[in-house]
Amino acid sequence: MGKRLKLASQRKRDRKIAAMWIEGNHTQAEIGARFKISASAVSMALKRRGVRNHPQAVKAMRARLSKRRQNEIALGKRPGRPPIWPDCPAHLKSDYCRFRKAYGIPAAEARAMLEAVA
Numbered sequence: 470m471g472k473r474l475k476l477a478s479q480r481k482r483d484r485k486i487a488a489m490w491i492e493g494n495h496t497q498a499e500i501g502a503r504f505k506i507s508a509s510a511v512s513m514a515l516k517r518r519g520v521r522n523h524p525q526a527v528k529a530m531r532a533r534l535s536k537r538r539q540n541e542i543a544l545g546k547r548p549g550r551p552p553i554w555p556d557c558p559a560h561l562k563s564d565y566c567r568f569r570k571a572y573g574i575p576a577a578e579a580r581a582m583l584e585a586v587a
C-alpha cells in the first residue's frame with residue numbers, strides 16, 4: 470500500500486510541475502526549489518509527463534533568455550554589440566534604422582548625418 474501511495478504522490482507532484490512549466494514563468498531550477506528537488510529531477514518529471522518541450526514553455530524560456538541577454542549586454546556583463554546610438558531621439562529612430570538597414574550606411578556616418586540635420 471505504501472508504494473501505491475508514493476506513486477500517487479509522485480504523479481500529483483509531476484502534474485503540478487508540468488503545470489508550472491507550461492505556464493512559462495518559472496525555470497526548472499525555480500520549480501525544483503519550490504518542490505525541494507534538483508533541476509534534473511524536474512527535467513525527469515517533465516519527461517514523464519511528456520511536456521518537456523512544450524511549445525508554450527519553450528517560447529517563454531527563449532523570451533526570458535533573450536531578455537536576460539539584453540540586460541547583460543546593456544550592463545556590460547556580457548560581450549555583445551551595444552547600440553551605437555543608445556540615446557537616439559524618438560523622431561530620428563526610424564530614419565536611423567532605415568539608413569543602417571536599407572542603405573547600408575555605417576552607424577557612425579548615419580548618426581553624424583542625422584545629428585547634422587537635427
